[in-house]
Amino acid sequence: MSIGNSLEDGNSPEEDRPSVGRALQQARIAAGLTVDEVSSVTRVRVPIVQGIEQDDFSRCGGDVYARGHIRVLARAVRVDPEALINQFDAEHGGRPEPTPAAPLFDAERIRPEPRRPNWTAAMVAAIVAVVGFVGFTLFSGGEKGDGSPVAEETGSAKPTASTSSSPSPGKSGERKPEPSESAIAGVPADKVTVKLTAEDGQSWISAQDHNGRLMEEGVLRKGQSKTFSDSKRIDLVLGNAGAIKLFVNGKEVKNLSHSGSVQRLSYTKGDPEAG
The missing domain is CATH 2.60.40 (Immunoglobulin-like)
Incomplete structure:
Protein backbone atom coordinates (compact mmCIF):
# COMPACT_ATOMS: atom_id res chain seq x y z
CA MET A 1 0.00 0.00 0.00
CA SER A 2 1.33 3.43 -0.97
CA ILE A 3 1.04 6.15 1.66
CA GLY A 4 1.72 9.09 -0.65
CA ASN A 5 3.29 10.07 -3.90
CA SER A 6 7.07 9.94 -3.96
CA LEU A 7 9.22 12.91 -5.00
CA GLU A 8 10.02 11.14 -8.24
CA ASP A 9 6.38 11.48 -9.41
CA GLY A 10 6.69 15.31 -9.68
CA ASN A 11 9.02 17.52 -11.67
CA SER A 12 11.47 19.87 -9.98
CA PRO A 13 11.44 23.58 -10.87
CA GLU A 14 14.69 23.15 -12.79
CA GLU A 15 13.06 20.48 -15.01
CA ASP A 16 10.12 22.82 -15.73
CA ARG A 17 12.49 25.66 -16.69
CA PRO A 18 12.93 26.04 -20.49
CA SER A 19 16.34 25.53 -22.03
CA VAL A 20 18.62 28.43 -22.91
CA GLY A 21 17.74 28.31 -26.59
CA ARG A 22 14.02 27.91 -25.94
CA ALA A 23 14.05 30.87 -23.51
CA LEU A 24 15.74 33.09 -26.11
CA GLN A 25 13.26 31.99 -28.79
CA GLN A 26 10.24 32.71 -26.57
CA ALA A 27 11.62 36.13 -25.62
CA ARG A 28 12.26 36.99 -29.28
CA ILE A 29 8.72 36.06 -30.26
CA ALA A 30 7.31 38.04 -27.32
CA ALA A 31 9.34 41.08 -28.44
CA GLY A 32 7.88 40.83 -31.95
CA LEU A 33 11.27 40.29 -33.62
CA THR A 34 12.20 37.89 -36.40
CA VAL A 35 15.44 35.93 -36.62
CA ASP A 36 16.64 38.23 -39.41
CA GLU A 37 15.95 41.33 -37.30
CA VAL A 38 17.82 39.91 -34.30
CA SER A 39 20.72 38.99 -36.58
CA SER A 40 20.80 42.53 -38.03
CA VAL A 41 20.80 44.14 -34.58
CA THR A 42 23.33 41.82 -32.91
CA ARG A 43 25.58 41.08 -35.92
CA VAL A 44 25.25 37.36 -35.15
CA ARG A 45 24.75 35.34 -38.34
CA VAL A 46 21.30 33.82 -38.96
CA PRO A 47 22.48 30.15 -38.85
CA ILE A 48 24.11 30.72 -35.45
CA VAL A 49 20.93 32.38 -34.08
CA GLN A 50 18.81 29.49 -35.36
CA GLY A 51 21.23 26.94 -33.91
CA ILE A 52 21.29 28.59 -30.46
CA GLU A 53 17.48 28.67 -30.36
CA GLN A 54 17.61 24.89 -30.98
CA ASP A 55 20.26 24.52 -28.21
CA ASP A 56 22.89 23.70 -30.82
CA PHE A 57 26.04 25.65 -29.87
CA SER A 58 28.42 23.84 -32.24
CA ARG A 59 28.50 26.78 -34.67
CA CYS A 60 29.64 29.21 -31.94
CA GLY A 61 33.24 28.00 -31.97
CA GLY A 62 33.50 27.12 -28.28
CA ASP A 63 31.91 27.84 -24.91
CA VAL A 64 33.56 31.27 -24.61
CA TYR A 65 32.00 32.46 -27.88
CA ALA A 66 28.71 30.77 -27.01
CA ARG A 67 28.50 32.81 -23.78
CA GLY A 68 29.15 35.99 -25.77
CA HIS A 69 26.39 35.15 -28.30
CA ILE A 70 23.94 34.32 -25.49
CA ARG A 71 24.69 37.66 -23.79
CA VAL A 72 24.17 39.69 -26.99
CA LEU A 73 20.98 37.86 -28.00
CA ALA A 74 19.52 38.17 -24.48
CA ARG A 75 20.03 41.93 -24.48
CA ALA A 76 18.44 42.21 -27.92
CA VAL A 77 15.26 40.43 -26.79
CA ARG A 78 15.24 42.19 -23.37
CA VAL A 79 15.91 39.32 -20.97
CA ASP A 80 18.48 38.92 -18.20
CA PRO A 81 21.68 37.58 -19.81
CA GLU A 82 23.33 36.53 -16.52
CA ALA A 83 20.60 34.00 -15.67
CA LEU A 84 20.89 32.36 -19.10
CA ILE A 85 24.71 32.28 -18.93
CA ASN A 86 24.58 30.66 -15.48
CA GLN A 87 22.14 28.08 -16.82
CA PHE A 88 24.45 27.44 -19.80
CA ASP A 89 27.44 26.97 -17.47
CA ALA A 90 25.46 24.57 -15.28
CA GLU A 91 24.49 22.48 -18.32
CA HIS A 92 28.02 22.48 -19.85
CA GLY A 93 30.25 21.78 -16.88
CA GLY A 94 30.71 25.35 -15.57
CA ARG A 95 33.38 27.89 -16.32
CA PRO A 96 37.05 26.84 -16.16
CA GLU A 97 38.88 27.89 -13.02
CA PRO A 98 41.64 30.49 -13.58
CA THR A 99 45.19 29.17 -13.32
CA PRO A 100 47.05 30.69 -10.34
CA ALA A 101 50.25 32.57 -11.09
CA ALA A 102 53.48 30.78 -10.28
CA PRO A 103 55.37 32.17 -7.25
CA LEU A 104 58.43 34.25 -7.96
CA PHE A 105 61.56 33.03 -6.22
CA ASP A 106 64.19 35.39 -4.87
CA ALA A 107 66.70 34.10 -7.40
CA GLU A 108 64.38 35.12 -10.27
CA ARG A 109 63.82 38.68 -9.09
CA ILE A 110 65.67 41.31 -11.05
CA ARG A 111 67.86 43.26 -8.69
CA PRO A 112 69.03 46.73 -9.71
CA GLU A 113 72.75 47.18 -10.19
CA PRO A 114 74.49 49.73 -7.94
CA ARG A 115 74.88 53.11 -9.62
CA ARG A 116 78.41 54.25 -10.30
CA PRO A 117 79.42 57.86 -9.68
CA ASN A 118 79.48 60.05 -12.78
CA TRP A 119 82.97 61.58 -12.57
CA THR A 120 82.62 63.34 -15.93
CA ALA A 121 79.59 65.33 -14.82
CA ALA A 122 81.28 66.22 -11.54
CA MET A 123 84.38 67.51 -13.36
CA VAL A 124 82.30 69.62 -15.76
CA ALA A 125 80.37 71.12 -12.81
CA ALA A 126 83.62 72.00 -11.02
CA ILE A 127 85.02 73.74 -14.11
CA VAL A 128 81.82 75.74 -14.59
CA ALA A 129 81.92 76.81 -10.93
CA VAL A 130 85.55 78.01 -11.20
CA VAL A 131 84.90 79.96 -14.41
CA GLY A 132 81.83 81.58 -12.89
CA PHE A 133 83.69 82.58 -9.75
CA VAL A 134 86.53 84.17 -11.77
CA GLY A 135 84.09 86.08 -13.98
CA PHE A 136 82.14 87.33 -10.97
CA THR A 137 85.37 88.53 -9.29
CA LEU A 138 86.49 90.46 -12.38
CA PHE A 139 83.05 92.03 -12.85
CA SER A 140 82.82 93.11 -9.20
CA GLY A 141 86.29 94.67 -9.32
CA GLY A 142 85.36 96.76 -12.38
CA GLU A 143 82.25 98.12 -10.67
CA LYS A 144 84.21 99.26 -7.55
CA GLY A 145 86.36 101.65 -9.64
CA ASP A 146 83.31 103.43 -11.05
CA GLY A 147 82.01 106.29 -8.84
CA SER A 148 78.56 106.43 -10.42
CA PRO A 149 75.73 105.08 -8.30
CA VAL A 150 74.26 101.76 -9.23
CA ALA A 151 70.65 102.94 -9.30
CA GLU A 152 68.73 106.13 -8.56
CA GLU A 153 66.13 106.38 -5.87
CA THR A 154 62.72 105.34 -7.04
CA GLY A 155 60.64 106.97 -4.27
CA SER A 156 59.93 110.12 -6.34
CA ALA A 157 58.96 108.25 -9.47
CA LYS A 158 55.62 109.35 -10.86
CA PRO A 159 52.93 106.75 -11.29
CA THR A 160 52.34 105.71 -14.86
CA ALA A 161 49.12 104.82 -16.56
CA SER A 162 49.86 101.13 -16.13
CA THR A 163 49.98 101.44 -12.29
CA SER A 164 46.74 103.38 -11.98
CA SER A 165 44.33 101.82 -9.50
CA SER A 166 41.19 102.98 -11.32
CA PRO A 167 39.52 100.21 -13.30
CA SER A 168 39.34 100.47 -17.06
CA PRO A 169 35.99 101.69 -18.28
CA GLY A 170 35.45 98.78 -20.63
CA LYS A 171 35.97 95.94 -18.13
CA SER A 172 33.42 97.02 -15.48
CA GLY A 173 30.46 96.87 -17.84
CA GLU A 174 31.62 93.89 -19.83
CA ARG A 175 28.94 91.17 -20.21
CA LYS A 176 29.65 87.49 -20.63
CA PRO A 177 28.16 85.78 -23.68
CA GLU A 178 25.04 83.81 -22.91
CA PRO A 179 25.01 80.13 -23.88
CA SER A 180 22.81 79.00 -26.73
CA GLU A 181 19.44 77.43 -26.00
CA SER A 182 20.50 74.01 -27.28
Whole structure:
Protein backbone atom coordinates (compact mmCIF):
# COMPACT_ATOMS: atom_id res chain seq x y z
CA MET A 1 0.00 0.00 0.00
CA SER A 2 1.33 3.43 -0.97
CA ILE A 3 1.04 6.15 1.66
CA GLY A 4 1.72 9.09 -0.65
CA ASN A 5 3.29 10.07 -3.90
CA SER A 6 7.07 9.94 -3.96
CA LEU A 7 9.22 12.91 -5.00
CA GLU A 8 10.02 11.14 -8.24
CA ASP A 9 6.38 11.48 -9.41
CA GLY A 10 6.69 15.31 -9.68
CA ASN A 11 9.02 17.52 -11.67
CA SER A 12 11.47 19.87 -9.98
CA PRO A 13 11.44 23.58 -10.87
CA GLU A 14 14.69 23.15 -12.79
CA GLU A 15 13.06 20.48 -15.01
CA ASP A 16 10.12 22.82 -15.73
CA ARG A 17 12.49 25.66 -16.69
CA PRO A 18 12.93 26.04 -20.49
CA SER A 19 16.34 25.53 -22.03
CA VAL A 20 18.62 28.43 -22.91
CA GLY A 21 17.74 28.31 -26.59
CA ARG A 22 14.02 27.91 -25.94
CA ALA A 23 14.05 30.87 -23.51
CA LEU A 24 15.74 33.09 -26.11
CA GLN A 25 13.26 31.99 -28.79
CA GLN A 26 10.24 32.71 -26.57
CA ALA A 27 11.62 36.13 -25.62
CA ARG A 28 12.26 36.99 -29.28
CA ILE A 29 8.72 36.06 -30.26
CA ALA A 30 7.31 38.04 -27.32
CA ALA A 31 9.34 41.08 -28.44
CA GLY A 32 7.88 40.83 -31.95
CA LEU A 33 11.27 40.29 -33.62
CA THR A 34 12.20 37.89 -36.40
CA VAL A 35 15.44 35.93 -36.62
CA ASP A 36 16.64 38.23 -39.41
CA GLU A 37 15.95 41.33 -37.30
CA VAL A 38 17.82 39.91 -34.30
CA SER A 39 20.72 38.99 -36.58
CA SER A 40 20.80 42.53 -38.03
CA VAL A 41 20.80 44.14 -34.58
CA THR A 42 23.33 41.82 -32.91
CA ARG A 43 25.58 41.08 -35.92
CA VAL A 44 25.25 37.36 -35.15
CA ARG A 45 24.75 35.34 -38.34
CA VAL A 46 21.30 33.82 -38.96
CA PRO A 47 22.48 30.15 -38.85
CA ILE A 48 24.11 30.72 -35.45
CA VAL A 49 20.93 32.38 -34.08
CA GLN A 50 18.81 29.49 -35.36
CA GLY A 51 21.23 26.94 -33.91
CA ILE A 52 21.29 28.59 -30.46
CA GLU A 53 17.48 28.67 -30.36
CA GLN A 54 17.61 24.89 -30.98
CA ASP A 55 20.26 24.52 -28.21
CA ASP A 56 22.89 23.70 -30.82
CA PHE A 57 26.04 25.65 -29.87
CA SER A 58 28.42 23.84 -32.24
CA ARG A 59 28.50 26.78 -34.67
CA CYS A 60 29.64 29.21 -31.94
CA GLY A 61 33.24 28.00 -31.97
CA GLY A 62 33.50 27.12 -28.28
CA ASP A 63 31.91 27.84 -24.91
CA VAL A 64 33.56 31.27 -24.61
CA TYR A 65 32.00 32.46 -27.88
CA ALA A 66 28.71 30.77 -27.01
CA ARG A 67 28.50 32.81 -23.78
CA GLY A 68 29.15 35.99 -25.77
CA HIS A 69 26.39 35.15 -28.30
CA ILE A 70 23.94 34.32 -25.49
CA ARG A 71 24.69 37.66 -23.79
CA VAL A 72 24.17 39.69 -26.99
CA LEU A 73 20.98 37.86 -28.00
CA ALA A 74 19.52 38.17 -24.48
CA ARG A 75 20.03 41.93 -24.48
CA ALA A 76 18.44 42.21 -27.92
CA VAL A 77 15.26 40.43 -26.79
CA ARG A 78 15.24 42.19 -23.37
CA VAL A 79 15.91 39.32 -20.97
CA ASP A 80 18.48 38.92 -18.20
CA PRO A 81 21.68 37.58 -19.81
CA GLU A 82 23.33 36.53 -16.52
CA ALA A 83 20.60 34.00 -15.67
CA LEU A 84 20.89 32.36 -19.10
CA ILE A 85 24.71 32.28 -18.93
CA ASN A 86 24.58 30.66 -15.48
CA GLN A 87 22.14 28.08 -16.82
CA PHE A 88 24.45 27.44 -19.80
CA ASP A 89 27.44 26.97 -17.47
CA ALA A 90 25.46 24.57 -15.28
CA GLU A 91 24.49 22.48 -18.32
CA HIS A 92 28.02 22.48 -19.85
CA GLY A 93 30.25 21.78 -16.88
CA GLY A 94 30.71 25.35 -15.57
CA ARG A 95 33.38 27.89 -16.32
CA PRO A 96 37.05 26.84 -16.16
CA GLU A 97 38.88 27.89 -13.02
CA PRO A 98 41.64 30.49 -13.58
CA THR A 99 45.19 29.17 -13.32
CA PRO A 100 47.05 30.69 -10.34
CA ALA A 101 50.25 32.57 -11.09
CA ALA A 102 53.48 30.78 -10.28
CA PRO A 103 55.37 32.17 -7.25
CA LEU A 104 58.43 34.25 -7.96
CA PHE A 105 61.56 33.03 -6.22
CA ASP A 106 64.19 35.39 -4.87
CA ALA A 107 66.70 34.10 -7.40
CA GLU A 108 64.38 35.12 -10.27
CA ARG A 109 63.82 38.68 -9.09
CA ILE A 110 65.67 41.31 -11.05
CA ARG A 111 67.86 43.26 -8.69
CA PRO A 112 69.03 46.73 -9.71
CA GLU A 113 72.75 47.18 -10.19
CA PRO A 114 74.49 49.73 -7.94
CA ARG A 115 74.88 53.11 -9.62
CA ARG A 116 78.41 54.25 -10.30
CA PRO A 117 79.42 57.86 -9.68
CA ASN A 118 79.48 60.05 -12.78
CA TRP A 119 82.97 61.58 -12.57
CA THR A 120 82.62 63.34 -15.93
CA ALA A 121 79.59 65.33 -14.82
CA ALA A 122 81.28 66.22 -11.54
CA MET A 123 84.38 67.51 -13.36
CA VAL A 124 82.30 69.62 -15.76
CA ALA A 125 80.37 71.12 -12.81
CA ALA A 126 83.62 72.00 -11.02
CA ILE A 127 85.02 73.74 -14.11
CA VAL A 128 81.82 75.74 -14.59
CA ALA A 129 81.92 76.81 -10.93
CA VAL A 130 85.55 78.01 -11.20
CA VAL A 131 84.90 79.96 -14.41
CA GLY A 132 81.83 81.58 -12.89
CA PHE A 133 83.69 82.58 -9.75
CA VAL A 134 86.53 84.17 -11.77
CA GLY A 135 84.09 86.08 -13.98
CA PHE A 136 82.14 87.33 -10.97
CA THR A 137 85.37 88.53 -9.29
CA LEU A 138 86.49 90.46 -12.38
CA PHE A 139 83.05 92.03 -12.85
CA SER A 140 82.82 93.11 -9.20
CA GLY A 141 86.29 94.67 -9.32
CA GLY A 142 85.36 96.76 -12.38
CA GLU A 143 82.25 98.12 -10.67
CA LYS A 144 84.21 99.26 -7.55
CA GLY A 145 86.36 101.65 -9.64
CA ASP A 146 83.31 103.43 -11.05
CA GLY A 147 82.01 106.29 -8.84
CA SER A 148 78.56 106.43 -10.42
CA PRO A 149 75.73 105.08 -8.30
CA VAL A 150 74.26 101.76 -9.23
CA ALA A 151 70.65 102.94 -9.30
CA GLU A 152 68.73 106.13 -8.56
CA GLU A 153 66.13 106.38 -5.87
CA THR A 154 62.72 105.34 -7.04
CA GLY A 155 60.64 106.97 -4.27
CA SER A 156 59.93 110.12 -6.34
CA ALA A 157 58.96 108.25 -9.47
CA LYS A 158 55.62 109.35 -10.86
CA PRO A 159 52.93 106.75 -11.29
CA THR A 160 52.34 105.71 -14.86
CA ALA A 161 49.12 104.82 -16.56
CA SER A 162 49.86 101.13 -16.13
CA THR A 163 49.98 101.44 -12.29
CA SER A 164 46.74 103.38 -11.98
CA SER A 165 44.33 101.82 -9.50
CA SER A 166 41.19 102.98 -11.32
CA PRO A 167 39.52 100.21 -13.30
CA SER A 168 39.34 100.47 -17.06
CA PRO A 169 35.99 101.69 -18.28
CA GLY A 170 35.45 98.78 -20.63
CA LYS A 171 35.97 95.94 -18.13
CA SER A 172 33.42 97.02 -15.48
CA GLY A 173 30.46 96.87 -17.84
CA GLU A 174 31.62 93.89 -19.83
CA ARG A 175 28.94 91.17 -20.21
CA LYS A 176 29.65 87.49 -20.63
CA PRO A 177 28.16 85.78 -23.68
CA GLU A 178 25.04 83.81 -22.91
CA PRO A 179 25.01 80.13 -23.88
CA SER A 180 22.81 79.00 -26.73
CA GLU A 181 19.44 77.43 -26.00
CA SER A 182 20.50 74.01 -27.28
CA ALA A 183 23.99 72.59 -27.65
CA ILE A 184 22.84 70.40 -30.52
CA ALA A 185 21.70 73.47 -32.44
CA GLY A 186 25.31 74.41 -33.17
CA VAL A 187 26.24 71.22 -35.02
CA PRO A 188 28.70 71.67 -37.91
CA ALA A 189 27.13 71.89 -41.35
CA ASP A 190 29.75 69.61 -42.96
CA LYS A 191 28.76 66.60 -40.82
CA VAL A 192 25.68 64.60 -39.92
CA THR A 193 24.97 64.56 -36.18
CA VAL A 194 22.39 62.32 -34.49
CA LYS A 195 21.29 62.47 -30.83
CA LEU A 196 19.19 59.71 -29.25
CA THR A 197 17.44 60.06 -25.86
CA ALA A 198 15.42 57.25 -24.23
CA GLU A 199 12.49 59.21 -22.76
CA ASP A 200 9.59 56.74 -22.55
CA GLY A 201 11.55 53.57 -21.76
CA GLN A 202 14.65 51.65 -22.77
CA SER A 203 15.46 50.55 -26.32
CA TRP A 204 18.04 48.50 -28.14
CA ILE A 205 20.04 50.74 -30.52
CA SER A 206 22.67 50.23 -33.19
CA ALA A 207 24.58 53.00 -35.04
CA GLN A 208 26.98 52.68 -38.02
CA ASP A 209 29.00 55.21 -39.99
CA HIS A 210 29.08 55.50 -43.80
CA ASN A 211 31.78 52.81 -44.00
CA GLY A 212 29.64 50.29 -42.12
CA ARG A 213 31.79 50.54 -38.99
CA LEU A 214 29.83 49.90 -35.79
CA MET A 215 29.78 53.09 -33.64
CA GLU A 216 27.49 51.87 -30.83
CA GLU A 217 25.41 48.78 -30.04
CA GLY A 218 23.50 47.93 -26.89
CA VAL A 219 20.60 48.94 -24.68
CA LEU A 220 19.91 52.67 -24.18
CA ARG A 221 18.22 52.83 -20.78
CA LYS A 222 15.53 55.35 -19.83
CA GLY A 223 17.00 58.80 -19.29
CA GLN A 224 20.26 58.07 -21.13
CA SER A 225 21.42 59.90 -24.29
CA LYS A 226 23.89 59.10 -27.06
CA THR A 227 25.26 61.44 -29.77
CA PHE A 228 26.90 60.22 -32.99
CA SER A 229 28.62 62.21 -35.78
CA ASP A 230 29.99 61.27 -39.21
CA SER A 231 31.17 63.12 -42.29
CA LYS A 232 28.62 61.53 -44.68
CA ARG A 233 25.93 59.20 -43.26
CA ILE A 234 24.73 57.46 -40.08
CA ASP A 235 22.59 54.30 -40.18
CA LEU A 236 20.38 53.53 -37.15
CA VAL A 237 18.42 50.50 -35.91
CA LEU A 238 15.98 51.19 -33.05
CA GLY A 239 14.45 48.19 -31.28
CA ASN A 240 11.81 50.26 -29.45
CA ALA A 241 11.48 53.35 -31.63
CA GLY A 242 8.49 54.76 -29.76
CA ALA A 243 10.61 55.30 -26.63
CA ILE A 244 13.30 57.33 -28.44
CA LYS A 245 13.46 61.12 -28.85
CA LEU A 246 15.53 61.74 -31.99
CA PHE A 247 17.44 64.88 -33.05
CA VAL A 248 19.08 64.94 -36.49
CA ASN A 249 21.40 67.83 -37.36
CA GLY A 250 19.89 69.90 -34.55
CA LYS A 251 16.23 69.28 -35.48
CA GLU A 252 13.81 66.97 -33.70
CA VAL A 253 12.27 64.15 -35.73
CA LYS A 254 8.72 63.87 -34.40
CA ASN A 255 6.16 61.07 -34.75
CA LEU A 256 8.97 58.54 -35.07
CA SER A 257 6.91 55.39 -34.42
CA HIS A 258 4.73 53.66 -31.84
CA SER A 259 6.12 51.84 -28.83
CA GLY A 260 7.67 48.41 -29.42
CA SER A 261 8.30 48.82 -33.16
CA VAL A 262 11.66 48.27 -34.86
CA GLN A 263 12.87 51.10 -37.12
CA ARG A 264 15.80 51.24 -39.55
CA LEU A 265 16.78 54.83 -40.36
CA SER A 266 19.53 56.52 -42.36
CA TYR A 267 20.47 60.23 -42.24
CA THR A 268 22.94 62.44 -44.14
CA LYS A 269 24.04 66.09 -43.94
CA GLY A 270 21.24 68.68 -44.03
CA ASP A 271 17.72 68.57 -42.64
CA PRO A 272 16.25 65.30 -41.36
CA GLU A 273 14.10 65.15 -44.48
CA ALA A 274 17.30 64.91 -46.55
CA GLY A 275 18.31 61.68 -44.81
